[in-house]
Amino acid sequence: MSDVPAPKPLLRTLRGETLPVPPVWLMRQAGRYLPEYRELRAEKGGFLALATDPVAAAEVTLQPIRRFGFDGAILFSDILMVPWAMGQELTFGAGEGPRLAPPLDTLAAIERLGEVDTAKLEPIYATIRGVAAALPPTVTFLGFAGSPWTVATYMIAGQGSKDQAAARMLAYRDPDAMQALVDRIVPVTIDYLAAQHAAGVEAVQLFDSWAGSLSPAQFERWVIAPNAAIVAELRARCPDLLIIGFPKGAGGKLAAYARETGVDALGIDETVDPAWAHQVLPTDLPVQGNLDPLALEAGGDALDAAIDRILDAFRGRPHIFNLGHGIGQHTPIAHVQRLLERVRGAA
Numbered sequence: 001m002s003d004v005p006a007p008k009p010l011l012r013t014l015r016g017e018t019l020p021v022p023p024v025w026l027m028r029q030a031g032r033y034l035p036e037y038r039e040l041r042a043e044k045g046g047f048l049a050l051a052t053d054p055v056a057a058a059e060v061t062l063q064p065i066r067r068f069g070f071d072g073a074i075l076f077s078d079i080l081m082v083p084w085a086m087g088q089e090l091t092f093g094a095g096e097g098p099r100l101a102p103p104l105d106t107l108a109a110i111e112r113l114g115e116v117d118t119a120k121l122e123p124i125y126a127t128i129r130g131v132a133a134a135l136p137p138t139v140t141f142l143g144f145a146g147s148p149w150t151v152a153t154y155m156i157a158g159q160g161s162k163d164q165a166a167a168r169m170l171a172y173r174d175p176d177a178m179q180a181l182v183d184r185i186v187p188v189t190i191d192y193l194a195a196q197h198a199a200g201v202e203a204v205q206l207f208d209s210w211a212g213s214l215s216p217a218q219f220e221r222w223v224i225a226p227n228a229a230i231v232a233e234l235r236a237r238c239p240d241l242l243i244i245g246f247p248k249g250a251g252g253k254l255a256a257y258a259r260e261t262g263v264d265a266l267g268i269d270e271t272v273d274p275a276w277a278h279q280v281l282p283t284d285l286p287v288q289g290n291l292d293p294l295a296l297e298a299g300g301d302a303l304d305a306a307i308d309r310i311l312d313a314f315r316g317r318p319h320i321f322n323l324g325h326g327i328g329q330h331t332p333i334a335h336v337q338r339l340l341e342r343v344r345g346a347a
Contacts, residue, residue, distance in 0.1 A: 010071040010140035013286055013318045014203055014242040014265050022311070022319040024343055025072030025142070026336070028326030029064040033333070036063050047092040051077050054126035061131045065139055067333075068340060072140045072203075072320075073131060075196070077124055079146030079207055082188055083155045085120045087113050103158035105166060107177035116188055125199040132200030143201035145193050147208035147247075148185040148226040155181065164213045171218060178222070186226050190233045193241075203242035205267065206230065209325075212249015212269075219253050227261045235262070244288060248325060255280050270295075270324025274313035286318035291339070293323050299335040307342050 009023040044050040060076040080098050084090040088100040104110050153167040171178040193204050211223045246267030247257050258266045268289035295306040321343050
């Protein structure tokens with residue numbers, strides 16, 4: 001029996017190899033659509049308790065791998081662990097989403113942030129070590145963090161919003177305050193992702209879920225510049241770490257984002273025409289996406305047609321099949337199974 005590790009399709013794709021069958025993982029694949037997840041969360045009594053319990057969080061990370069055999073396992077955690085470690089109080093209320101307190105909506109409030117409490121992040125690294133030891137040899141382990149703009153929107157407003165108006169207004173009225181906050185987030189994010197890699201993740205994704213709310217000039221300053229700084233420093237510290245950038249809503253700014261940040265792969269959301277993306281992006285750039293989560297939830301002929309459009313558009317380039325954003329909690333298990341069968345050629 002050979003001791004050589006089995007090849008990992010997702011890693012091969014991130015390194016620029018075009019495979020006949022694209023590897024598959026889904027954003028939020030460890031989550032509420034799975035009955036085994038709902039059972040464990042109810043037992044733990046809340047999201048934060050679950051995410052900071054290394055044994056339980058490792059179990060959640062592994063659940064979709066056992067059920068579906070995805071090519072990538074995404075760490076079960078949350079992008080708001082970074083502001084929590086930076087000193088904001090983090091709570092998850094039932095049915096209302098995460099809350100951060102106090103809101104950092106002035107320069108004075110931002111300057112009151114203290115030292116980073118790295119002990120809060122230790123359970124996450126313990127989770128990573130546990131998962132890394134248990135994953136099948138063909139599965140790539142993905143860590144992640146929120147990109148500075150998206151994290152800042154939550155830190156400023158104290159919660160999510162539909163239009164990120166509080167953060168956008170601060171960026172216009174007091175760009176020095178916004179810069180100060182972004183400058184605090186960037187090094188914490190670098191340290192956090194480097195520590196994830198040291199604990200066992202092989203690739204990371206930078207989630208910029210609210211990048212689409214910015215004008216082109218603001219996008220350049222608050223999305224591209226800080227992400228480029230993160231990528232450059234991670235390259236220096238962790239030369240073998242692969243980085244996926246996911247600027248949701250970037251649209252026509254995708255090519256500039258890919259070129260100027262230097263990410264290894266680009267995540268594309270469901271609003272982007274995959275044929276257009278294939279034309280405008282470098283032919284050797286690995287892309288990830290971009291099935292509409294609602295198409296997956298709907299199923300049937302609409303799902304099959306959407307999958308086929310994406311496979312046809314990205315045939316001939318390095319491609320990771322994924323959603324355009326996170327899987328919905330009401331997605332039927334059978335639809336996920338259908339997706340895998342169709343992508344892997346069994347349908």
